[in-house]
Amino acid sequence: MEEASVSTSATTSRAVQFESFGGPEALRVREVPVPHAGSGQIRVRVTAAGLNPMDWVMTSDAETATRFGLSLPCGFGTDYAGVVDEVGDGVSEFAIGDRVFGGAMSRAVADHVVVDEAGAIAVGGSAHRTPDGVDDRTAAALTIAGSTAAAALAVVDLGPSDTVLIGGAGGGVGVFAVQLARLAGARVIGTGSATSADALRALGAEPVTYGDGLVDRVRALAPAGVTAAMDLHGTDTAYAARELGVPDKRITTIAAQIDGITPANGALAAPGAIEEIAGLVAAGRLRVPIAASYPVEQIRAAVELQAGRHVHGKVVIDL
Structure with a gap:
């Protein structure tokens, strides 16, 4: 020793x-x-x-x-x-x-x-x-944001055929989730305030304002439908995803629990997930x-x- x-x-x-x-x-x-x-x-x-x-x-x-x-x-x-x-x-x-x-x-x-x-x-x-x-x-x-985003991505299992709705896309976890979803090949629609639109576009998301009328605004952006959702703020995005026809198994939350929906916990991120994220940052593929x-x-x-x-x-x- x-x-x-x-x-x-x-x-x-x-x-x-x-x-x-x-x-x-x-x-x-x-x-x-x-x-x-x-x-x-x-x-x-x-x-x-x-x-x-x-x-x-x-x-x-x-x-x-x-x-x-x-x-x-x-x-x-x-x-x-x-x-x-x-x-x-x-x-x-x-x-x-x-x-x-x-x-x-x-x-x-x-x-x-x-x-x-x-x-x-x-x-x-x-x-x-x-x-x-x-x-x-x-x-x-x-560590916390990256691990949590990786765990959320693992729950919804995104691929190139997906359009994912991410609630709270400009927050600490959101900036990782948006970019990881894009690296997985998915189209990303991210909720935020009107002032966050440019920041979301810079991450690779199509911005949509949260609040009343969210479902209609998402339908207008994605008439072919949304296939997955991550609510990184509360429950509004998760309930909107249900209304948009997303099955519960492809919805996750990090700050609330909803019956039938699997929450994501950074402590349950796959072994090596945070090292992979750090490697993506070092390679210039994730900012x-x-x-x-x-x-x-x-x-x-x-x-x-x-x-x-x-x-x-x-x-x-x-x-």
Whole structure:
């Protein structure tokens, strides 16, 4: 076994924490003891952390936090990217200096995060090698949204003969889902606000505004019909898809459950899915729009922007 290796002598570092659950106003940047990698673990010096809706949903109140196994004081954020700066005994896949990205549930917005060498996001955290040509801000936006989009694509099983309706196509998961659907050969109709139309076209989707009259607008765009649907926001798109004749087995949701419809969960994405997505980014075949980046000291403003759900792309924290 390898001996544990350490590259820093710092004793404290920054971490965004909740002392009480709530909204952005409850977030604080704190000085905390530097964590250390145990057996089978690596420590990452985080350079960027991507925000997702699940981050603030999980920590919005004590009851919800308890369902996710969170207790006070609690960290914040799940997606991260950075550089390995400490390895524990028995680690063989990573070394100091390796660039990595991954997920560590509700503790990623911090100078350092410790994750298992072979772990899961919710249990021990996960780590993947960052491909050459992918910067850390982009890598920090991949894990949750990319895994969730891959899981949604797997449920509806798209091909070149499909026309898919994607609800919330301009959001964090949507930007991945649209492009993955196009890479699968499908025609994509994406819902969004009127102001998101150009952004959706740039991703390869045909934009349609959400809200009352959605079914009629989709019929006008696709008179031959829609064959699959992904609702990445709530339930409106899923119900519209049913009205358009899409069978339940080819509809999925990520933020709600509907009887008869299979929800998509990023934790159930196929093995290797996130590495495949990172490879597509590195090859220039999939782009990750970064809507905004903030220094960690402005975490509240960043969360307020992301929680507004009108951002076209990802919000990233720089550390």
